[in-house]
Amino acid sequence: MILCVGLATLDLVYRVDRVPGADEKAQASSVEVAAGGPAANAAVTAARLGAPVTLVTAVGAHPLGALIRSDLEAHNVRLIDVAEGSEGLPPISTVIVAGRTGERTIVSRNAGDLTYGVPGRGLPDAELTLVDGHHPVLAVAAAREAERLVVDAGTWRPVFADILPQADVIACSAGFRHPAGFTAPHVIVTHGPGPVTWSHDGRTEEIPVPPVDAVDTAGAGDAFHGALAQALHSGAAVRAAITEAIRVAGVRVRHPGPRTWLDAL
Structure with a gap:
């Protein structure tokens, strides 16, 4: 099983000229309208590709949370909700996609200052764990227990100082900056449409990204x-896994909308 730990949001996605x-x-x-957030979107993708996936996140009992739950269930993602019973708003994002270029603008209120602990029954066992740094208490616990840890290092968060040293694979964009620098057995850096760089064993390789007509x-x-x-998780070597991720x-990016693209996989 893959365990994804991090942010789930309710995404309102508008397409404009x-x-x-x-x-x-x-x-x-x-x-x-769909579930969003780094961990949730990654979980949906992995599940669509055939992996058993559990997502640990905070959704709560607010009526809008039901939309997140429904979308995750429809895409075969098992949900462990650490905010079960909470009546506050779930994290919400408004995503505006420019139809001519596929570029997006996002306004969001993510997990904010809310803190959730590990469920009383603990975290489930998994062969591979993916964390995105949201919900720091959960992220640290998941990293410490992970059999194999993949870190989605988006925007720098202080919790990464505790998580990154335990990672087997760190995947980040070219804009990610760690104040003190970081290392891991495998560091993968994406550059938009440019080649992906993969650092391992003291060397760095470039893996090409085929050109595509991006619409979203x-x-x-x-x-x-x-x-x-x-x-x-399926046993692919890291280079092959990067190629598949590309x-x-x-x-x-070739398909508009948060979910219709899954049918093309």
Whole structure:
């Protein structure tokens, strides 16, 4: 099993011709609602690729949380909700996708200052664990217990200082900056449409990214991480897993919307 630990949001995804400016209104050509967040999107991707996946996150009992639960269930992701019974709003993101370029603008209120502990029954055993650094108490506990740890290192978070030293694989974008630097057996850096760099055993390789016509880049990194986790879980070597993750991310950006792209895998 793959254990994903981190953020789940309710995403409201609007597609527009162009992102509106200040004091400007825009009519969306489409709107979709789905579960989002790095860990949730990675979990959905890995599950669609055939892995058994459990997501540990905070959703709660608010009516909007039911939309997150429903989407995860529809995509075969088992949910462990550490905020069960909480009536507060779940994390919510508004995603605006520019139809002409596929670029996205995101306004979100993520986990904020809310702190959730490990469930009383503990975390389930897993062959591979993916954490995104959200919900720090959960992230640290999952990292310490992980048999094999993959870290989605998005924006720098202080909790990464405790998590990254335990990682087997760190996957981040070129813009990620650790104040003190970091190492791991495998460090994977994505550069948008540019080649992915893979550092291991004291050397760095470049893995090419085939050109694609991008229509929606929202969640492409999450798809990359989910596919990477699934490939590693299935026994693929790291280079092969990176190549598969590149393929899946390429499928993601070629299709509009948060979920329709899964049908093309």
